[in-house]
Amino acid sequence: MRLSRFFLPTLKETPTEAQIVSHRLMLRAGMVRQHAAGIYNWLPLGARVLQNIIQVVREEQDGAGAQEIIMPTIQSADLWKESGRYDAYGPEMLRIKDRHERDMLYGPTHEEVVTDIFRNNIKSYRDLPKNLYQIHWKFRDEVRPRFGVMRGREFLMKDAYSFDLDYARSKHAYNQMFVAYLRTFARLGLKAIPMKADSGPIGGDLSHEFIVLADTGESAVFCHKALLEKPAPDNVDYEADLQPIIDEWTGLYAATDEKHDAAAAEKLGADLVSARGIEVGHIFHFGKKYSDPMKASVIGSDGNSTNVFMGSYGIGVSRLVGAIIEANHDEHGIVWPDSVAPFDVGLINLKVGDAACDAACKTIYDALRLKRRDVLYDDRDDRAGVKFADMDLIGLPWQVVVGPKAVAKGVVELKRRATGVKEELSFEAAIAKLTLI
């Protein structure tokens, strides 16, 4: 992509409404623009990041055995009256009427709809287990949206729902999502610590929040130092017993502010980490909370009907964009992890119009694109400082700087955004290195 044609409205100054660093950087980097309180437009750079995150989330969900579906954003209130939540949910739910005066709502979550899908289509224990997920937009009419996309009213969420015959199998489904979440967040370049949590209004007896440590996090969190170093599980066999992995992670102290047990934490001594955290995922096991009132049942091997055990598993996808920036930035701008970067490489032509520079850029641009690297080529006729500043701001992992002096020597400068380390390489060496990443 040529930057001269790319829709990238970067800002030199920070708009007043943005208070936290991720919000400021998302506005300055031209990723989003606010439409209304807690509702955002995603411009090309932001949309690309969102798509990359979605892809990682999707791969890990699929890998753990979940299947993607798409449910409606607008739901009939009838199902919610059946589950008993229509009255319970409160003003956070955006309620609307259609032209026939029927009660509808913009879905804040989808337990009712997915349970309805299940009971209408699955009749036998032989069809279990099932885990259905979707990635799409939800709306919760928050009293006070803030922090940009970190607490929007409209937000992109991955929500999965598991259905099992009994508690033990349902716990296994829970464990599968637990492990998938560890892997997902690690792939996104985040340290997300699972912490025991209240299940809140969704209900249930087992729940964990996944908390990303970041200085600007909303809540204080405490955990054992070892959790920070713990690598996400690799080569997972999702059919095998995952409980040992879960025990390994939950055996170490980890608690949010509300759940913090100061006495227990004291015992950790120097191993206690106290930090700030952002909730990026939340998993619940809630048994028959919805299958009972909504009569979601299967016929068991004994011929008797039994209501299924369920769990639900959420990842705040749009929030993750903010969380990743909170955890990965410096004074110059965003520093994207490779896995979610909107482009792999930023190619800077310091002297547009100079035959040698233009030719060198074209060579590198074409070669990288041939190798399916995403390259943002800054071909604008602007000063070097502007280009460096913009490129640092948008935080692409690699920068290739093509200037007249270097090109005369047959080299370009390759800069790693995260470390600032620069090296001079021949065109071929630079291309080779960027192709290997």
Add this chain to the structure above:
RNA sequence: CGGAGCGUAGCUCAGCCUGGUAGAGCGCUAGCUUUGGGAGCUAGAUGUCGGGGGUUCGAAUCCUCUCGCUCCGACCA
């Protein structure tokens, strides 16, 4: 939902107290110069001063209603 603020050019903001018909910097357009970390000069374009109502000869400025946004708190992926 309680408390506190703010709406003036694309962005950051001044002007408001003490009423006289709108400004700066950046950005944008054109030209010249410049060219490895947000350049310089010249010329130019850009505003229902959030909206309605009122006071006044005259309102960005005073009064009033309203809409929007932000921050602190309680609540939440």
